[in-house]
Amino acid sequence: MNTTSPQFSGTDVLITGASKGIGGACAREFSRRGATVWLTDVDDVAGCALADELGQGARYRHLDVTSESDWITVVSEIAQRGSLNVLVNSAGAAIKAPLVQTSLDQFRAMIDLNLTGTFLGIRAAAGAMSAGGSIINLASLRGVLATAELGAYGASKFGVRALTKVAALELADRGIRVNAVCPGSIDTAITASADFAADDVEAYVRSIPMQRRGTPAEVAKVILFLAGDDSSYVTGTDMLVDGGTAAGVRTPKKSTQKV
């Protein structure tokens, strides 16, 4: 028996980067709870396949978050049907390189995708949220703790937290709440590139207090909390979903004893 409550029935939810990873998990969770889900991405094949799998109430549209005209096209289509209620800005990518080995094009591409894409999304969605709404931006633990070799990525995610707070201040009187989530290490494709091939993932996992990476569904459930009425008095926050990593430091032990 499906006991999931249709908490988001009658709600239009727009998700960027929805073809896979955290955005894909959000699409699944909102769909299970009765929302009309607008999946968007640049990976049209995977996005269409997921929308088909989710069935009635889910539809896919191509939306490159760095394209102002793509935002206008998709948001206008939703606005013609009524009010947009929820935006999840999940599209993003990461490059890993020391700052002095990061090219100008790479740096600009990170800012363009992760930060400018979020700005364009907030601006477009706010115009279509005539009945109020909730915007959730994907920041990162790396936008809370500065991390060597993640300079461009970290700068973009520190910026997402700043944008989130400014938007929360400016949109509160229109009934639009704006929050961010800051995931730690989540098991998705984002770190699958050659940039991350030299990372010692096992050693990294041992440094996480909960001793494991998170799942996309665990991030999606926090996003659903921030999207719905259970968080009606929450705006301008940046919520860590990181297995305790940013809580502080633990003293390393000499032996293999657990801390």
Ligand SMILES: NC(=O)c1ccc[n+]([C@@H]2O[C@H](COP(=O)([O-])OP(=O)(O)OC[C@H]3O[C@@H](n4cnc5c(N)ncnc54)[C@H](O)[C@@H]3O)[C@@H](O)[C@H]2O)c1
């Ligand atoms: N996975 C993690 O460990 C982690 C940790 C912290 C924050 N995040 C953030 O969460 C968000 C989602 O990451 P993920 O782990 O699901 O990654 P992912 O690679 O699984 O998914 C990202 C999606 O974004 C899409 N995308 C890329 N460029 C795009 C563009 N220009 N326009 C529209 N879509 C585009 C990709 O096609 C992909 O479907 C990102 O913003 C990422 O920075 C992820």
